[in-house]
Amino acid sequence: MSALHRKLIRDLIHMRGQLFAVTLVLACGIATYVTMRSSFFSLEAAQFDYYxxxxxxxxxxxxxxxxxxxxxxxxxxxxxxxxxxxxxxxxxxxxxxxxxxxxxxxxxxxxxxxxxxxxxxxxxxxxxxxxxxxxxxxxxxxxxxxxxxxxxxxxxxxxxxxxxxxxxxxxxxxxxxxxxxxxxxxxxxxxxxxxxxxxxxxxxxxxxxxxxxxxxxxxxxxxxxxxxxxxxxxxxxxxxxxxxxxxxxxxxxxFLTDELEELRVYGSILPTLFLCIVAFLLNVLLSRLVGTQRGQVAVLKAFGYTNWEIGLHYLQLALVAVTAGTLAGIGAGLWLASSLIKIYERYFHFPALQLHIDAPLILTAVAIAAGSACLGAVSAVRRAVALAPAEAMRPEPPATFRPGLLERIGLRALLTPASRMIVRNLDRRRWRAVFSSLAVALSIAIVVSGRYAMDAVDRLVSIQFHTVQREDVTVVFQEPRSAHVRFELAQLAGVLRVEPFREIPVRLRLGHRWRLIAVLGLLPDAELRRPIDSQLHPLTLPADGLVLNTKLAEILGARPGDILTVEVLEGARPVLQIPLVSLADEPVGLGAYMDLSALHRLMREGDTISGAYMKVDPAIAPRLYSVLKRIPAISGVSVREAMLASFWKTFGESMGVSTAFLVGFASVIAFGVVYNGARIALSERGNELASLRVLGLTRAEITRILLGEQGLLTIAAIPAGFALGFALSLLLSRFFSRDLFRLPLVVNAGTYAFAALVVFAAAIFSGLVVARRLRHMDLTAVLKSRE
Amino acid sequence: MPPPQPAAPRTPDPPPPPAAAVFHIQGVTKVYRMGDVQVHALRGVDLDLYAGEFVVVLGPSGSGKSTLLNILGGLDVPTSGEVHYLDHNLTAAGDAALTRFRREHVGFVFQFYNLIPSLTALENVALVTEIAEHPMDPAAALRLVDLGDRLNHFPAQLSGGEQQRVAIARAVAKRPEVLLCDEPTGALDYTTGKLVLEVLERVNREVGTIVAIITHNAAIAGMADRVVRMSSGMVAGIQRNVKKISPSELSW
Incomplete structure (x- = not known):
């Protein structure tokens, strides 16, 4: 082993804490990449083979x-x-x-x-x-x-x-x-x-x-x-x-294709974010290392080591961390992917859904990791290479400072010298501060957007199943029936209210765009099923004409006032011209509504219904169900609560798992950034802090100075993280604006609070880990050292 | 230069006769472990420091003078022996007690100044006066070291000598009983070094602070009231200067 390799190993050991933090972030990035890509490929391959x-x-x-x-x-x-x-x-x-x-x-x-x-x-x-x-x-x-x-x-x-x-x-x-x-x-x-x-x-x-x-x-x-x-x-x-x-x-x-698309998008965005942060952390870390090792670089160069050898030496340091992170990330990724596949198995039913691992995927992961490391390392390594030996012998020139922005705008009096130190240090490395804060903001945004999905689904369910669909039970008849059936239904024990509906399959056409859909005829004073407007107020169905929900109108390019061609696909199959009167705005499915009697008139049919929505007495519901089972004319019965309960069970579990992961990822990022930031600050200002201790400042006081910077960055990251989280949620809601369902854009206050709390906890934890080092500070050494 | 305001003028010479000792050190030893080796840095030192004294501790490297300074300054505690500052017993004081002691009574001047680069001269001083009980005005402290026109300069904008004078102002501004200086001229050129010594002499004369300088530069000994020579962890001799030389007359 060459001497330079020995130095490499010792440096690695010396910097293990910081390298560990970087490795952890990298491992998360690679793990998300491997998880999402391999799940994507597995699902895609399973779909292809099956089909x-x-x-x-x-x-x-x-x-x-x-x-x-x-x-x-x-x-x-x-x-x-x-x-x-x-x-x-x-x-x-x-x-x-x-x-x-x-x-x-x-x-x-x-x-x-x-x-x-x-x-x-x-x-x-x-x-x-x-x-x-x-x-x-x-x-x-x-x-x-x-x-x-x-x-x-x-x-x-x-x-x-x-x-x-x-x-x-x-x-x-x-x-x-x-x-x-x-x-x-x-x-x-x-x-x-x-x-x-x-x-x-x-x-x-x-x-x-x-x-x-x-x-x-x-x-x-x-x-x-x-x-x-x-x-x-x-x-x-x-x-x-x-x-x-x-x-x-x-x-x-x-559904499956939408899910694949989702995996593909997430699988490229999330890892990219992680790897940008890795590049940033490595850059800061290596720049600092090269800075403190100026003298060593000078000596190596003086002894005749080439620029290439020295450059490679520092690059290797980055690569060792990257190799460890990549291996851990690939391992964790494969493990996570196999758990994700198990979750998918609950939703998607394949003869065999196996984790699909191939060499190109792994090699890509390795290449991406190496790429992000080199990206981060290159400028620092270049600085080491560019140092002229004689110049490198001298210590780094003293840092120049100037009054910070706050002071320049006249807030000087508000700041104590200690806080001025914090502000100026941040100001001097402005970009580093901005990136650190941004990285922490990103971790907040990840949690916000993760919880957003939960908020949105919660809201979706509450809009769709508490405002739009308020029926307990829906019965659908095998064939359209005369409307007096509703009275028979109302006679059944346990039925509190019956509202009939007529469903007519049509091809809805506007210009060259068309869509197969069922037009739903409802009573104008319906209470159990009511279309709503964008303000969530129940819509009164017009006496004539169609109401479409916004997604369907968007697909057809239709606006209120347009005349739609309605090709009825039942009975006499008339082709009708019906105006679009207004828009409804529910989060689930595509919907077309008409007043029940208007629909009857258009169809030139009597009082016919396809089924009924019912409100039932929960106490005797089971008896009612067994009666309903025995009515041959009924082809389908759906019970809202049962459906919701089964949904929350599966969705709740998978949501819990994904929240746990996002919280984990966000904590890792926040930890990695804050820990490294604090360690770098400690390394840059260790002497200052020790001098202050000698001058009589207590450990608590210098801890405040050291962590103040990271604290400030974290606090600054909170509004930025909220904004970023909201923007991500907005993107997600756009992305999830589909025919099948649309996620409303709601981010609860609790979600913001939770995200801030998670990241704050991670930041405080990392701060405390670094602060412990202040206990072992050698005060006597600073009297003699020149840094 | 305007006269320093807070300092009451004192008769410069002769030094006041030794009254009660401010520092009282008896039988102090210090043993370090350096890797596998035990280093006996101090092997039984007795020393008293008196109010208003200017003391130079001379010795080659390894003589134990830095260790002595660390113990006097409350940065370290002895392995055995007694250290008293007035009625404080520092012998076995804990970290908190030592911090309070340094905060209230000791001013340090380092070889490499150890200013906070992100703070201006004035702020470097203010950093310490803010935690002191009866501090000077930071600007006044800087005027005392002839830096009244450099208040808002950052360390990087000051010469080495100026930086060291800021460090002295920072150390003096909280009106400590003792100023401990570790090779204060070590990083300075001849002329600047003498300038810094003049400032230390003036602080001692005008504020009445005990000044203890440790150095291996024997020429500095001439400006002291007493010279303590250290060798191999022991006090090899204490010598009282009959006639103090002003720093401007020193040469090396």
């Missing part, structure tokens, strides 16, 4: 009823590679152990197993056997949420008759990676599940013998999705087609 191996469709549509012979015509559409016709029905299920009725989505499968689009992965049990009437496969998410296994059975209403279904297998389909009831945002796997049963059983049960009501299509390579969709719409128009759509509008695909 291709199990032939996930490209175009989907639902219709009223079409003869099987039409399948050939669909296949003949140019660009169509394969067609899968199916029978798909939503029915009420009676699940053992569950009070509320569950909704089962029954999907037909061939009686004998054959390759199909949206093919099934059989996790457990076996495929259905021909001729066995009651056999079903059920989705894994539904099975595990209800603890159902192979051999168990449940009851379902099949076209008016109760049937007992026997579970023979647990399956997964690429169609339901994210398994959610249509038109909802939060999955509730207890009360919504997918069941596959024989086409030969399902068809006759719903009057679909030799017919189908659902199509999945795959496209040939290079086919135009738009073209196929438009041809398909034409072909199926007279069969009650609800409009064909591509993967982009397939709900499970959409």
């Amino acid at each position: 291709s191996q199990f032939r996930f469709g490209d175009v989907f549509t639902h219709l009223k009823r079409a003869p099987e012979s039409l399948a050939a015509a669909i296949t003949a559409i140019p660009g169509v590679a394969a067609v899968q016709t199916r029978v798909l029905m939503d029915v009420t299920l009676d699940v053992p152990g569950l009070d509320e009725p569950a909704t089962g989505r029954l999907i037909s499968i061939p009686e004998r197993r054959a390759p199909m689009l949206n093919d099934l992965f059989l996790r457990q049990g076996r495929y259905i056997e021909p001729g066995q009437r009651g056999e079903v496969l059920i989705s894994e998410a539904f099975a595990s949420a209800n603890r159902l296994g192979v051999g168990d059975s449940l009851d379902a209403v099949l076209n008016g008759k109760w049937e007992r279904l026997h579970i023979v297998g647990i399956a997964l389909s690429p169609e339901f990676i994210y398994e959610i009831r249509p038109s909802e945002v939060f999955p509730d796997n207890r009360r919504f599940g997918v069941l596959w049963m024989s086409r030969d059983v399902l068809g006759p049960a719903f009057n679909m013998e030799g017919a189908f009501n659902d199509v999945v299509i795959s496209l040939t390579h290079g086919a135009s999705e738009r073209e196929v969709i438009s041809r398909l719409d034409q072909l199926l128009d007279r069969y009650g087609c609800l409009g064909a759509y591509g993967r982009q509008d397939q709900i499970s695909f959409r």
